[in-house]
Amino acid sequence: MHKKIISILTVTALLFGATVMAHTIAKKGMRADLVLMPKFLGILVFDQANNGAQEAHKELGNPGKLEFLGPTPENSVAGQIEILTTATTQGQDGIMISNNAGDQIAPAAKAARAKGMTVVTWDSPIPSADGEQLFIAQVDFNETGMVMADMALNIIGPGGGEFAVLSATPDAANQNAWNASMKEHLKDPKYSKIKLVDLVYGDDQSEKSYNQALALVDKYPNLKLIMAPTTVGIAAAAKAMQDEGLCDQVKVSGLGLPAEMVSYTLNGCAPEFALWSFVDLGYLSYYATYMMATGQIEGVAGETFKAGRMGYYTIEKDPTRDKGLRVKMGPFSVYNKDNVEAASK
Amino acid sequence: MVKYLSQVRPEKQRELVLLLLILLVVIFFAMMIPNYLNARLFNRVSTSVAIMAVLAIGQTLVVLTRNIDLSVGSIVGFTAYFVGQQLSHNNEIEPMVAVLMAIGVGALMGGFNGILVAYCRVPAIIVTLGTMALFRTLLVEYSDAQTVLTVNLPQWLLDFPRLNVLSHGRLHLRFVVVIMLAVVVLFQLFLRFSSFGRKLYAIGSNPEAANNAGFPTQRIVLISFLLCGALAGLTGFLFLARFGNITVVAGIGFELKSVAAVVVGGVNIFGGSGSILGATLGAILIDLLENSLIRWLQISEFWRDALLGLLILTSVATDSIFMKRIRLYWAKRHAASTS
Secondary structure, X not given: OHHHHHHHHHHHHHHHHHHHHHEEEOOOOOOOOEEEEOOOOOOHHHHHHHHHHHHHHHHOOOOOOEEEOOOOHHXXXXXXXXXXXXXXXHOOOEEEEOOOXXXXXXXXXXXXXXXXXXXXXXOOOOOOOXXXXXXXXXXXXXXXXXXXXXXXXXXXXXXXXXXXXXXXXXXXXXXXXXXXXXXXXXXXXXHOOEEEEEEEEXXXXXXXXXHHHHHHHHHOOOEEEEEEOOHHHHXXXXXXXXXXXXXXXXXXXXXOOHHHHHHHHHOOOOOOEEEOOHHHHHHXXXXXXXXXXXXXXXXXXXOEEEOHHHOEEEOEEOOOOOOOEEEEOOOOEEEOOOOHHHHHO | OHHHHHHOOHHHHHHHHHHHHHXXXXXXXXXXXXXXXXXXXXHHHHHHHHHHHHHHHHHHHHHHOOOOOOOHHHHHHHHHHHHHHHHHHOOOOOHHHHHHHHHHHHHHHHHHXXXXXXXXXXXXXXXXXXXXXXXXXXXXXXXXXXXXXXXXXXXXXXXXHHOEEEEEOOEEEEHHHHHHHHHHHHHXXXXXXXXXXXXXXXXXXXXXXXXXXXXXXXXXXXXXXXXHHHHHHHHHHHHHHHHOOEOOOOOOOHHHHHHHHHHHOOOOOOOOOOOHHHHHHHHHHHHHHHHHHHHOOOOOHHHHHHHHHHHHHHHHHHHHHHHHHHHHHHHHHHHHHHO
């Protein structure tokens, strides 16, 4: 009896100790030179992520530098690899990557790791997880698929109908994961009446997305909805439907910025769409990378750390990638005519 | 028929062949795609050609002088963004002022290319490859990662792409298409009848001879780049009106498309021959193919770009193999009949 109590006490103590140890709170003022790399420069959401990272940088009093470096748009894949390689040669302490280069960036990431650099991805991971220590996921990728499927069902209605996906680039790991997960969810009998008829790419270019949206309408006369899980694609598709006077027939939904979408939501072209905060995503990515680069956390599954104003996060296995680790941010905000105006300010 | 054809200048033959090709493409897709031939097809292709044709006309002016402008895509992107930004900050700017602003900024950029090519003697392909990256980076820096949003643009600009000049049932002749037609007619006449236009051809056919004949070669090359930039600026304005949301990727790939339209339209890439009408037909053919292939199930996303490349190669090859012979034959016949 006595022994039992002792062993229970020991176990409790161990557990307690373990939890206390793993709840790391960031030590301020340690030095780490860090780089934040977007898919490419000139997209509003990446700039917002940079604002979040800068906020965390100041808050933590890091005497090192935080640089926002990205490739030009037409050179995204090669440019990302180049910036990563340069950062490694310069001896930066850590980099945060929104990967647009698929697995092609993995060798450069491995080389950076070999030099002792911290490699964290955010927004879009390295699909194979090679060379990447941790991925800061904006939301659960399976959840994205479900939110997309739900919005589609909600807009098309119980009567059912056809819809198509307008994605960004074929190399964007996040887009591909969301689309795959949406297709999985669509197998549920709940969605049996809505039918996915096509998936096209607009390459995150307004004109290409605009033309692709119009082509979808021509190709599928019964199309009820275009689902664009990209902020560029959704705005272009909504403008295309409005210009051609098709908003009554074909609705637009997906992932969009309230400021870009407000007019289309109010006039009914895009009745409902979703997104998360990119400012928070940059902020959280910075905290995790700073703590890893300064050795305060190791970046292994089960570790919990405090990311300033956002609270506690735990590193876990990434359910959508076999070898990857992730931190999940969440949650989604769904916007419609009731809340879009307030959010666009 | 052959006798009749041999009376027609080789360049005109080329234009007739293009017209025939466009017709064949329409017939082919009408058989392959149900419900293809309708008013919407015309509206769609005409408005989308309007943007590319204006750019292709600018490119033609440069290619005629045995040069090339690869920076037009970046000029389109920059002017679209710049004018969009100005209009967002100040909704009161008059439409005409906005258009002139776009043309002016474009002309400035084109002029920069022209000075480097004409007076610093740097090959056009190098200069414009450099400025393609330079102007794009200028845009990235200037934009400060912001996007031009439709919400902030004045109402007249948002209504602009929907403005019809003529409507017949569901068939619309949009105002942008009329602008394009005006540019086509203006430059076709200009090249045909003005002395500047004829000098462009002369320089392209034989730059040294033109120089020896006392033509102000450098100034003419400069002006051709300037005009090309101005037309790219106008394209930037049309682009802004059509797409509304402008990010830094605006206009990427337009340089390739404009060169394709020009080459497919029978403008000799080595300068000296070709017409505005031809380049316009080239733009129409390419746009029609693109618009139709997107709708044709059997062709995948990635094959369409390959097809565009194939089209450029074929037209350059036919040009150097067939057109040269036809031109020689034509020249001989005329020499024989006049002597």
